[in-house]
Amino acid sequence: MQLIILGLNHKTAPIEIRERLAFQESEMEKALSQAHSLPSLKENMILSTCNRVEVYAISREPEKAIQELKNFLSRYHELPLKEFEKSLYLLIGEEAVRHIFQVASSLDSMVVGEPQILGQIKSAYAMATESRTSGIILHRLLHRAFHVAKRVRTETRIGDSAVSVSSVAVELAERIFGSLEQRVVLLIGAGEMCELAARHLVASGVEKILVTNRTYDRAVTLAQEIKGETIRFEEMALGLKRADIVISATDSSQHLIRHDQIVKVMKERKQKPIFFIDIADPRDVEPSVGDIENVYLYNIDDLQKVANENMKDREKEARKAEVIVQEEVSKFVHWYQSLEITPTIIALKKKFEEIRKRELEKMFSFHPHLSEKERQSLEALTSAIVNKILHDPLTRLKQKDDEAMADFYLDTLRTLFQLPDLTAEERMEEDEDA
Amino acid sequence: MMNIYFFKFASLFYLLGTLFYSVYMILLKDLLSKLAAVIITIGFVSHTLALLARYVEADYTPVTNLHESLSFFAWMIIGILLIANLKYKIKVLGAFLAPIALILMLFAFALPKEILPLAPVLRSFWHPFHITFAFLGNAIFTLAFCSGVMYLIQEHQLKSKKMGAVAKRLPSLKVLDDLNYRALTFGFPLLTLGIITGAVWAEYAWGRYWGWDPKETWSLITWFLYAAMLHQRLTVGWRGRKAAIMAIVGFMSLIFTFLGVNLLLPGLHAYSNW
Numbered sequence: 001m002q003l004i005i006l007g008l009n010h011k012t013a014p015i016e017i018r019e020r021l022a023f024q025e026s027e028m029e030k031a032l033s034q035a036h037s038l039p040s041l042k043e044n045m046i047l048s049t050c051n052r053v054e055v056y057a058i059s060r061e062p063e064k065a066i067q068e069l070k071n072f073l074s075r076y077h078e079l080p081l082k083e084f085e086k087s088l089y090l091l092i093g094e095e096a097v098r099h100i101f102q103v104a105s106s107l108d109s110m111v112v113g114e115p116q117i118l119g120q121i122k123s124a125y126a127m128a129t130e131s132r133t134s135g136i137i138l139h140r141l142l143h144r145a146f147h148v149a150k151r152v153r154t155e156t157r158i159g160d161s162a163v164s165v166s167s168v169a170v171e172l173a174e175r176i177f178g179s180l181e182q183r184v185v186l187l188i189g190a191g192e193m194c195e196l197a198a199r200h201l202v203a204s205g206v207e208k209i210l211v212t213n214r215t216y217d218r219a220v221t222l223a224q225e226i227k228g229e230t231i232r233f234e235e236m237a238l239g240l241k242r243a244d245i246v247i248s249a250t251d252s253s254q255h256l257i258r259h260d261q262i263v264k265v266m267k268e269r270k271q272k273p274i275f276f277i278d279i280a281d282p283r284d285v286e287p288s289v290g291d292i293e294n295v296y297l298y299n300i301d302d303l304q305k306v307a308n309e310n311m312k313d314r315e316k317e318a319r320k321a322e323v324i325v326q327e328e329v330s331k332f333v334h335w336y337q338s339l340e341i342t343p344t345i346i347a348l349k350k351k352f353e354e355i356r357k358r359e360l361e362k363m364f365s366f367h368p369h370l371s372e373k374e375r376q377s378l379e380a381l382t383s384a385i386v387n388k389i390l391h392d393p394l395t396r397l398k399q400k401d402d403e404a405m406a407d408f409y410l411d412t413l414r415t416l417f418q419l420p421d422l423t424a425e426e427r428m429e430e431d432e433d434a
Numbered sequence: 435m436m437n438i439y440f441f442k443f444a445s446l447f448y449l450l451g452t453l454f455y456s457v458y459m460i461l462l463k464d465l466l467s468k469l470a471a472v473i474i475t476i477g478f479v480s481h482t483l484a485l486l487a488r489y490v491e492a493d494y495t496p497v498t499n500l501h502e503s504l505s506f507f508a509w510m511i512i513g514i515l516l517i518a519n520l521k522y523k524i525k526v527l528g529a530f531l532a533p534i535a536l537i538l539m540l541f542a543f544a545l546p547k548e549i550l551p552l553a554p555v556l557r558s559f560w561h562p563f564h565i566t567f568a569f570l571g572n573a574i575f576t577l578a579f580c581s582g583v584m585y586l587i588q589e590h591q592l593k594s595k596k597m598g599a600v601a602k603r604l605p606s607l608k609v610l611d612d613l614n615y616r617a618l619t620f621g622f623p624l625l626t627l628g629i630i631t632g633a634v635w636a637e638y639a640w641g642r643y644w645g646w647d648p649k650e651t652w653s654l655i656t657w658f659l660y661a662a663m664l665h666q667r668l669t670v671g672w673r674g675r676k677a678a679i680m681a682i683v684g685f686m687s688l689i690f691t692f693l694g695v696n697l698l699l700p701g702l703h704a705y706s707n708w
Binding site: 157160161168172174175176177269270271273290293294296298302306309310 | 462592593595601602609671675676
């Protein structure tokens with residue numbers, strides 16, 4: 001049994017190829033069962049996000065499975081293999097385990113530490129479970145991956161600090177105002193930048209958004225889109241009096257917001273704090289506005305600088321996370337190996353026990369006159385013989401120092417004694433016992 | 435001398451609590467702040483027992499000399515911390531208040547701790563009221579002082595466009611400013627009551643309400659500072675930085691009224707050789 005990951009991500013493939021190979025959520029069930037029908041696959045699961053497409057598979061014949069999976073991707077997406085084969089990466093066994101742990105903990109993400117990926121993996125796993133294409137190994141693997149992700153979240157500060165300009169802005173606003181729930185935002189300008197910033201703030205739960213723009217109609221359009229309120233450009237002072245957060249992104253060549261104007265506004269506001277976010281180039285807000293008491297002014301470069309610093313912190317935390325991942329990989333691999341040896345031992349013991357019982361019963365039926373005591377002696381004798389015979393091979397098998405040979409022994413044992421494969425339920429019991 | 439055992443036990447727990455809060459400030463693990471709060475609570479219970487034991491042993495409200503006053507002040511500060519912990523979710527508060535209480539305890543520990551016969555002027559119906567109002571007010575203003583210090587740090591971080599480890603550990607400006615205002619609205623009436631009950635008591639003890647002894651004078655200065663702070667806040671909106679600075683200045687004046695006057699200036703409030 002081998003775990004195989006075949007996939008591509010933002011590091012190995014350009015967006016055009018990622019798009020072509022992405023699986024739609026609505027077709028996931030179909031894709032999963034198609035992959036499941038490949039003869040070499042025992043279990044499979046597909047993770048498809050805008051940054052990565054990965055197929056997780058469990059197979060007894062890895063070589064064959066890899067080829068079949070490649071062909072499956074090509075066939076399913078109607079794209080010749082040679083067009084994307086170079087972008088594919090292939091991970092097997094321990095490397096694959098490490099990879100999925102890293103992905104789940106967001107260590108392999110484009111923005112390291114971003115939280116969405118865990119949810120995406122969870123829903124990919126849920127779909128595989130629903131389509132019954134995942135089995136005992138993927139089940140265990142994914143649950144460990146969720147566990148690792150949780151450990152990384154709680155034991156490192158990887159997701160603590162904001163690393164995008166808009167999330168830095170929100171974090172700064174929260175540092176000034178606490179919760180953003182009752183805050184009023186004033187947007188000056190109605191361009192794309194303003195819209196983006198506004199959407200982020202709406203998501204953070206601000207109370208109201210005021211929009212003002214030199215061209216009134218555009219302000220009205222944007223206000224409608226984001227359920228805001230429009231203010232005439234000439235009446236901007238009214239907005240400044242009401243707002244807690246001001247986002248300015250006009251293409252004005254002069255400063256729109258001047259020092260003495262804000263000094264006056266602050267008096268009217270009874271010194272209630274105000275946070276200016278100037279994302280215009282050239283600047284809309286006169287820099288000295290930031291020196292006024294209870295006024296906080298950040299321009300786009302300031303925000304970017306904070307974001308970059310936070311990114312460096314995150315990379316530091318990512319190194320701590322790698323240690324956690326390594327620890328968990330070792331644990332999983334250990335389980336995975338015991339999974340192979342233990343069931344074999346159990347199957348072997350079961351087979352011997354059955355033979356013993358059967359032969360003993362035969363003998364008892366030929367000799368009904370045997371006393372209870374004699375029967376007990378025969379029981380003990382046969383058990384002792386079976387155990388003595390099994391003792392040496394089992395001891396050898398349980399020695400974990402010789403992994404390469406262990407596979408060979410297991411294979412030989414299974415062939416020579418014609419041991420049946422364990423069912424998933426039996427494996428599950430094993431798992432719990434361990 | 436049961437009271438001294440309980441007192442030592444309380445000091446030890448305040449020390450442990452302070453250590454836990456300090457480690458919490460470094461590692462930011464919530465569990466540490468919760469443990470610290472539990473430890474501080476145990477310390478507080480022991481401290482309460484110490485005060486009760488001393489009350490029983492001395493047969494008067496044990497706030498008559500500097501050792502007792504410092505201990506009582508520390509007890510009030512921890513009490514306020516425990517209440518604030520229930521009301522607000524500001525975990526770092528303990529990291530500021532616990533060490534202050536600890537320092538007061540250590541200071542108290544170094545002073546003569548014997549229970550002496552009570553000076554006749556102190557045996558008054560008004561004495562317990564006076565000290566309770568005055569020290570409760572002091573403790574609340576200590577809280578305002580801490581929030582002021584945190585405000586100035588956080589504000590400096592924001593103005594200098596840093597978002598480092600320090601800012602991450604402190605509450606938002608809004609929370610700190612609200613806390614400052616809250617403390618002022620509770621602390622000011624208490625301080626006022628403390629001064630009034632003191633004056634009434636003075637009338638009984640010395641036959642005059644007000645005698646401009648240094649303690650009285652400095653209390654009045656402190657009172658005016660806080661009154662000005664409240665007034666400015668309500669009328670012209672002195673909030674944020676100015677309010678934070680005022681809370682710190684007010685606290686300085688308060689501490690001078692409490693300690694400086696006793697140690698440096700002779701007067702009626704200096705009862706024992708301390």
